[in-house]
């Protein structure tokens with residue numbers, strides 16, 4: 028049996044006004060543009076790798092962020108096979124006896140949506156989640172990104188193998204898998220594709236802004252509504268701290284109901300088309316202590332000039348926040 032580590036790259040519409048998005052958006056949020064895979068034998072030796080670029084047919088123009096991240100553009104994709112043919116190449120390469128492994132559930136969910144959209148229904152082998160196994164093996168409370176996982180295990184990225192190239196990411200995932208040992212345990216982490224949703228701000232509460240700064244200064248962010256009385260609360264002086272480039276948290280005070288934990292979620296569709304949503308719950312003591320600590324750390328890092336540009340970070344926010352049906 029072979030272990031096959033799969034990683035995909037995908038394109039997204041340029042914006043929500045995009046004609047193709049209006050036509051396909053409900054059925055295809057992300058269009059696959061590269062399949063990358065690494066094959067390991069049952070002793071976990073890497074025996075082969077494959078990279079198949081895919082010529083897009085729904086979202087023809089590659090989103091600048093995707094292009095920057097993946098390096099994939101028309102010079103590669105124009106001559107690439109269409110989805111169905113690319114899939115056939117991949118499945119032929121996989122052979123008969125194999126299991127498909129991915130880092131987290133994004134890839135299998137995007138794969139399933141593309142299979143449905145292109146009306147392809149191959150029989151797939153078991154799909155298992157290396158990221159989930161990693162969390163268990165190393166007793167982590169949260170899922171870890173691939174790069175931090177590599178850092179943790181002391182695996183250095185290779186100079187000529189950039190992240191966000193499907194075959195490179197598959198190789199790095201395979202290296203993490205090799206290090207973990209007990210490979211057959213991966214069968215304890217089966218996964219099912221999740222349904223991707225069309226995240227339309229019109230149908231979801233929130234608003235559109237043109238920059239992170241505008242989001243942070245908006246009324247929704249500075250006077251969030253108390254979940255108990257609905258009256259505007261007042262943001263505490265320390266302001267918001269990032270948990271990730273597209274998630275911020277802060278504290279606010281309602282005159283009647285005390286301290287609130289405020290969460291701001293953002294999604295940059297493009298440089299000046301950013302969706303934001305603010306929600307509040309009553310803060311617990313640990314919430315308050317945590318945010319105060321984060322605010323101090325942020326202040327120190329800012330003073331030391333160690334903070335990356337948060338606007339840029341948001342624009343390049345990793346696809347860790349693929350929109351799923353919760």
Ligand SMILES: [Zn+2]
Pocket residue numbers: 253254255256257258281282283284285
């Ligand atoms: Zn209140």
